[in-house]
Amino acid sequence: MKIDLTDTTSSKINKALVQGRRSIGTPAVGMVLTLVIVTDEENAYDALKAANEASREHPSRTLVVIKRVSRSPRDRTTSRLDAEVRVGVEAGTGETVILRLYGEVINHAQSVVLPLLLPDAPVVAWWPVNAPLDPAKDPLGALAQRRVTDTYAAEQPNDELEARAGAYTPGDTDLSWTRIxxxxxxxxxxxxxxxxxxxxxxxxxxxxxxxxxxxxxxxxxxxxxxxxxxxxxxxxxxxxxxxxxxxxxxxxxxxxxxxxxxxxxxxxxxxxxxxRETSELIAEELRRLDPDDTYAAALKFxxxxxxxxxxxxxxxxxxxxxxxxxxxxxxxxxxxxxxxxxxxxxxxxxxxxxxx
Amino acid sequence: MTPVHGANPLRDAADRRLPRIAGPSGLVIFGVTGDLSRKKLMPAVYDLANRGLLPPGFSLIGFARREWEDEDFAQEVHDAVKEHARTPFREEVWQQLVQGMRFVQGNFDDDDAFERLKSTMQELDKAQGTGGNFAFYLSVPPKFFPQVVQQLKKHGLADAPEGSWRRAVIEKPFGHDLESAKELNAIVHEVFAPDQVFRIDHYLGKETVQNILALRFANTLFEPIWNRSYVDHVQITMAEDIGIGGRAGYYDGIGAARDVIQNHLLQLMALTAMEEPASFDADALVAEKAKVLGAVRLPKELGEHTVRGQYAAGWQGGEKAVGYLQEDGIDPKSKTDTYAAIKLGVDNRRWAGVPFYLRTGKRLGRRVTEIAVVFQRAPHSPFDHTATEELGQNAIVIRVQPDEGITVRFGSKVPGTSMEIRDVSMDFAYGESFTESSPEAYERLILDVLLGDSNLFPRTEEVELSWNILDPIEKYWDKHGKPAQYPAGTWGPAEADEMLARDGRSWRRP
Incomplete structure (x- = not known):
């Protein structure tokens, strides 16, 4: 089931999630974590597909945060949030909300995401591309206890590795590490x-x-x-x-x-x-949510x-x-x-x- | 060649991404043309390889009567894997496996064949680097056990070269009563050391069953009420919707109680009732399980608290089913039970007075295995009688298969202006169990055999204790009466309902 919301707010999205669950007849929530995917429009489809496949192993609420580019100065001053709520077969074993952010709200994405996190359950943030250099300090990254980046997607991977080593905070991890x-x-x-x-x-x-x-x-x-x-x-x-x-x-x-x-x-x-496929990498990433000390040691070498x-x-x-x-x-x-x-x-x- | 984990600088306990990979080794399957081997063992080996859990050079030797070449065997494995494996077929994984596949043709009384097996193993040690480590999987009817085991001994296959291991894997039934179980154990242990014998009870390889321990001992929520003060009774059910199919020869004379209660249900009961083990290693676990199995007490009146039945003709799930006595190859006068229900007590402080009802049967309503811990009613209710009329007893149900998960049942107010309380269920479901991620029971168990990890395998004493529990019941049944008939597709004979009604209880509909 899919519910489209235009120019909306987090509380309306929460309502739509409850409504969606009710209408497919499964009001119980068995999800074990919230996965926040921060991406651009270009990479959203593949990332979401991988996340949905991984959700078979880790039933989760997936929030896709897409920051849209505003073309004109006027667009940049107005802000708008569009959402697409998917529950049931379209969303793997969990729920998916695709959030499209326009204008000023782009800089306040955490205010949209925070109300949508599952209670108590761990939060994982994943940047398929363009990860912030210090993920733990990023407003969205700060919500998560596990922050997944991918240096393979970087222009200059070696520089990025060095930057990651400098900014390492327990909970950071890298799909390039998962791959090996x-x-x-x-x-x-x-x-x-x-x-x-x-x-x-x-x-x-x-x-x-x-x-x-x-x-x-x-x-x-x-x-x-x-x-x-x-x-x-x-x-x-x-x-x-x-x-x-x-x-x-x-x-x-x-x-x-x-x-x-x-x-x-x-x-x-x-x-x-x-x-391996990205979905397998993500599934492995989600298997353990404690800091990966071995990765930290390798990175800091x-x-x-x-x-x-x-x-x-x-x-x-x-x-x-x-x-x-x-x-x-x-x-x-x-x-x-x-x-x-x-x-x-x-x-x-x-x-x-x-x-x- | 000995694995020295402590000395390996790449191993680190904190590095929890690295899976446990078995050391160099090979698996020899006797009776490789059988159903179990095709449907479970070969796919499990492939899935393990696909997950990267098998050592490089892992070898698989098939032993059977059929006149096959190595290639025919490989083809057979290939087909079995394609049809039954859980993980997608990948050519490179297959290439890794196929290099180590051999087939040895022969009968179990054929000395030449065992010599050929020996040279094949030696050849694999050279070509694949299996390092002399082999597990022998006896996927053969129990009457062949002594012969195969003796042959292994005679040809020196059971003697591990210095620094390597030889293990035996055997499937149920582990005998048909205490005496035969002891005999079988004596035969196997004469050749293999007790800690090198792995008895497969595939239930113990299931995620949910392992989760019983996590549920009970990793949480504080359940353990305080897991005793006679709160638990009214426990029901353990394993129901099948199929009949005996083509297994007439095996099944007749064995029956449901020996086939299922003696191993699966008593193991589930032991895990449900046991005290907390000192640690999660095999010895500590077996000590607790043996303690609780040893404390099991049979009812005094076996006639009143045990029931056996046979399915009669009827309709099962929209299909017409013949009765047990009409099945091909079954003696029309057979007294074999296809349904068995028994009541057991556990004589210890935790469980005194709490009955454990165990039931199993073929051609029942649907295929389901579950453990239901049913709690006592609230000692006092502030609500009046009409408000709680519909309220049942609270229950925690561990769903073992299918649809693995846990259900909690409790009362909740029905929305509306009047106070009315009714049962609701809260469900926890494991992620879809058919995904690549959730390993099949056999995968886990085969890997554990190769790793030498015997946590999930019943030991000799458990097997013998279980027979100790079942033997008096079987003896009583032999002398008294005959199985009650129940129509196929129902939840068993009326006598079973009466058995619980005498205690003022009723069976859950699973």
């Missing part, structure tokens, strides 16, 4: 099998993919060894190579789905490491302490043997740099495909 959970668990499982000391690590993946940096920083922090970040043409992360006392441990995923785990002295094993990525492409033995484009260092670097603006622009609109 399968890699981390497979690497941990690989080290379960051997009792060797790791001496150095190389993390290889496409440029402008902050997941690679986060994985590298996590490894560097946990293992306390030098970690080199090198660049390949992707997709996403392509390999992690650990040099240990008893030989190399390599997790190699050239095609974005099926990886090979090689441990010296053991047979090679195939491992499915698929790039600092991008600048990783091995220099520029020299990593310079054809030193480990990087060169798999990554074909890396064998010709200079042109590859240039091409990557040239590609950058176009790529990140494309990325912004296609953040639905931002599954690692």
């Amino acid at each position: 959970t399968p890699w981390r668990s497979m690497l941990a499982a690989a080290l379960d099998q051997v009792t060797c000391k790791v001496n150095s690590v190389e993390v290889e993946g496409e440029e402008f993919n902050p997941s690679c940096e986060l994985l590298a920083m996590w490894l560097a922090g946990r293992l306390d060894v030098p970690v080199k970040r090198s660049v390949s043409s992707g997709p996403g992360l392509t390999a992690v190579r650990m040099q240990t006392d008893c030989g190399a441990i390599v997790l190699d995923r050239p095609d974005g789905s099926l990886a090979t785990l090689s441990i010296e002295g053991q047979p090679d094993r195939a491992v499915a490491l698929k790039r 600092g991008v600048d302490r990783l091995g220099d990525r520029a020299t990593a492409t310079g054809g030193q033995e480990p990087a060169a043997d798999t990554a074909a484009p890396a064998t010709a260092p200079a042109p590859a670097k240039k091409a990557a740099a040239k590609k950058a603006p176009a790529k990140s622009a494309a990325k912004k609109s296609a953040s639905k495909a931002a599954a690692k």
Whole structure:
């Protein structure tokens, strides 16, 4: 069921929610959290779709806050709130309210959202794109105990990682970190099998993919060894190579789905490491709502302490043997740099495909 | 090759995103062509792989009589997975699994076949790095247990090489009475150490059942009233709408009580009634469950407080159903129960005087499993009699399947000018249980076997205590009377209603 409200207020929206629940015959509320998605019109559809899929695991009230661009000065002075209330089949297992904000009220979005939060239940804020640099200080972020951002959608992911590290508040989290959970668990499982000391690590993946940096920083922090970040043409992360006392441990995923785990002295094993959909990432994010200390530790390690990525492409033995484009260092670097603006622009609109 | 978790710098208790992944290992399924294997085990293995919970190089060996090559077996698994898996089919996950799939053809008395199994396992240790860790899943009728177990011993398959493990997984029935259960345990334990034997009671793998413990011991709201001062009685129901189907050979002579009450219902009762365990590990849990099962007291008059029945012809949900005695392969004079209801007491301070009514049956109204804790009426009501005429007893209902969740029933004023109080329900539903996110019971249990985590598996003493409870009832039934008939599609024989009416109570309609 869908109820459209034009030029409305939060209390009218609350009324519409009750009315919607009554008319579909389920007045009981079994929702476990409120998910606030802050986005622009362009990314709203995909974000909402992912949230609705995730709501099967976490029945929630989803509030989509869309800040509309005002074209003329007069539009900017007037303010208006439009809402679309969805309950029942259109809203996954919970309720959805799409809030469109015009004019001045854009700067006071928290006043719209606050009355619509579920009583007692935790609040999660998610910015699919254009996250504030300090999410905890953001008026909407301040309402939430969990703030989900996505550095993959940023123009300059590395700068953004540094900014996030500086502004980190417990409860902050990043979908680029969520994306590497399968890699981390497979690497941990690989080290379960051997009792060797790791001496150095190389993390290889496409440029402008902050997941690679986060994985590298996590490894560097946990293992306390030098970690080199090198660049390949992707997709996403392509390999992690650990040099240990008893030989190399390599997790190699050239095609974005099926990886090979090689441990010296053991047979090679195939491992499915698929790039996951945004809905799966969000579902994982919502599974635990306490601060992610491991993420904080990895983030605070600092991008600048990783091995220099520029020299990593310079054809030193480990990087060169798999990554074909890396064998010709200079042109590859240039091409990557040239590609950058176009790529990140494309990325912004296609953040639905931002599954690692 | 021994997993040393403490020494792994990438493991951190605070890092709770990292799932528990089983170490290098393989699973050998005996009776791999059976229904259970196709519908539950193979899909569960695939779903585990899809969730990234299986170790790289995980291997699956099928053992059966059929003349299959590895490829035929892989094809069979492929079809089973496509049809029954919960998670979407992904080619790369399949590629990971298929590399470790083998099939060994043979009979259980065939020494060559077990030698081939042995060499297959050794080959997998080399090719897949399973590290000598194997679980043997005995998805075979119980009469083959001794043979398979003995064969495993004879060919040295049950002896784990240094630093690895060999485990046995067995399915119900765990015997048909105390004596046969002990015999079976002796056979299995002769070959596998008791802590390496995993008895599957798939109910214990269900989210809701695990949630009983969370509900009771993580909250303060329920535990204070979870005793004889407030609870009037408890009803545990497991109803099926289907008949015996093609299982005549297995079912006749076993019956509902042995098939369901002995394991599932007594386990649910133990979880509902037990005291708080000191911790959430297997030993502490089993200690509490065994204590409460040991405290179970049978009614003195078994004839009055137990009822068994057989479904007669009737209509079930708009379809015509034949009676049990008319089913194919059933002796028309069979006294096997397809419905059983019993009353049990628990002799301890918490539960003295609170009856636990357990019932199960086939061809009942609908498929449902639930635990209903029914509370006493308010000792005094300020409202006059007419106001509360429609008010029933408060109840907390744990819905185990389908539609997993919890219902709380309490009285509420009917809107209007007069004071009238009527029952209302408050529902908590788990997120749709068929989504990818909620694991199937078998997934959880298979993963636990591979991890060696025996929290959710009944131990020998529990099995024996349960038979201790059921044996006198079965003996009484053998000597006295015959099963009452009830029309298919109803909620059981009238005798069962009378049984509760004698106590001044009635069955809930689930």
